Amino acid sequence: MMFIMPILQLIIIPLAADYEIKHLSISVIDQDHSTYSKRLTSKLTSSGYFRLVQYDNSYSKALENVGNGKTDLILTIPAHFERDLIKENKATLALAADAVSNTKAGLGSSFATQIINDFNNEIREEWIRLPRFNDLPQIQITNVNWYNPHIDYHLFMVPGILAILVTMVGSFLASLNIVSEKEIGTIEQINVTPIKKHEFILGKLIPFWVLGMISVTMGMLVAFAIFRIIPQGSYLLIYLFSGVYLLSVLGIGLLLSTFSDSQQQATLFAFFFMMVFVLMSGLYTPIDSMPTWAKVIAYCNPPMYFVKVIRSIFIKGSGFTDMLPEFGAIVVFAIFFNLLAILNYRKRSA
């Protein structure tokens, strides 16, 4: 149970939570019916990003389609598009996007703009007809995506989700375990024994540390088996970071357990912290684009460092020296949370 759930998540989430926008629905309102308008339309649909759902000259029908969710983008090609373009050297197009889904609208219109620009260049080249020597200075931009040449979304998400899963196993299972001892009353019996505080806490840390390491291993196996993702960096480094990171999340778990008296309470705590952990970790949204105050929170968020580290090792193959600052941060977290947990754990009450 403990392993199956995270592994299912690791399999399902990267497949489902995909940022790559494909098959956006587009309505083309062609009021020109010229060669160029047809060429532009076929260029859009052949790009693979767009699926043509409507091709006619009724704008009101297109709006209706947006209303009932059938189409995401409307491209209006006005009458005399071809003529204006050739004669007057410019023509206008209207692009409207359904902005209910922010990312869809943003990405969709930028894809469309890019394609239209491309189309524009093509036309110009055709009309200029091989100049004697460039009388038209041009800057050509070539993109190279380092480390992830095909912008494979899975390569980016799988290591990140793996990091979050380790966080969950580490912090919340440990905290629930101690709180359940409080609930059942076994902690009472333990408290009257001469067992030392640090012995008790170590006894709780070690099994969950081992479980955490096993879940890292299983996560990497799943990453390979399902997504064919193999870390570029060293396995040893992954285990080193996971080991230290687990200590710090276990510390958080222990601290949570000293604050809660029932499993419900601990679960609520866990739920709250999990939201912060996931959303402030840079897993979905880049830290760099956050406002300053949110960045401060993110820098206090241990999973942020681990997500970064695991991604670097998996995708870039970073070495230990590249990640010294992150390593330092994780070590500080580990010491800080465990110390706080030990100080806050009381064998007797006032």
Place this chain on the structure above:
Amino acid sequence: MSSVIIENITKTYEKGIVKALDNVSFEVKSGELFGLIGADGAGKTTLFRILTTLLIPDSGKATVAGFDVIKDLKQIRQIVGYMPGKFSLYQDLSIEENLNFFATVFGTTVEENFELIRDIYVQIEPFKKRLAGKLSGGMKQKLALCCALIHEPKVLFLDEPTTGVDPVSRKEFWEMLGRLKERGITIIVSTPYMDEAKLCDRIALIQNSKILDVDTLEGILTKNKQNLFAVSSDNMYQLLKDLRAYTDAVSCFAFGQHHHLQVKTPTSSDEKLRAYLAHRNHTNVSIETINPDIEDTFIKLMQDA
């Protein structure tokens, strides 16, 4: 020599609003089987938790085997055995595993002190592979006692060990306590059952966070001599009301098949009472002079307090 000394212990909860123990003082002699008798919520568990160093009292002083419960908690934890009222062993470990675990925690082995628990352990040994959570109530208590004894404690605290246990197991349990006492272990046991008081060397009656009296059972009974009649008739409910209205009555409570009536004037004659009840149209009246037992005494002390 006193094994446990409690002086003016006061403990409140909820920032002083709820009083759990109010200026409690008594001593338990070494090697004694001491009973703490009181109703639910009287403060028994709070006192136990203070003596086993789990709780810090608001004020007052207590020592266990010469160690202070506030300062010397480490030493106390080595030498006391505590069996909480709620079963609190690991339900997902077997009998054997629980025993081994607690032996290890105390830095000893089951073999080392097996003599001490042999009598009890043989009764649960056939089920030693069974998980503690799957045991019956009586067996759970026996296992808990084994675990509390495994490090050969000098003082044993048992919080309501027989609550919810069948009568046969209760009897067996008290026999075991008797044998442990012979080995020189000081035992403090709390119970809401008055009939278990006679099995203790001395008892403390506790009610509403106060100690009512501490003495041997006989001592308490002789100190609190009462003039008691056990009365019954055909209409018991009406009888109770009439007896309470009787001019000479101090109190009257239902005790099983009879009502126990305490009267002010010491008399062995029941003539007046008989006449009164006849006047009230009670039929089939039976009146007996009785010696008060612990329950009568407890009720009297409660009323006096």
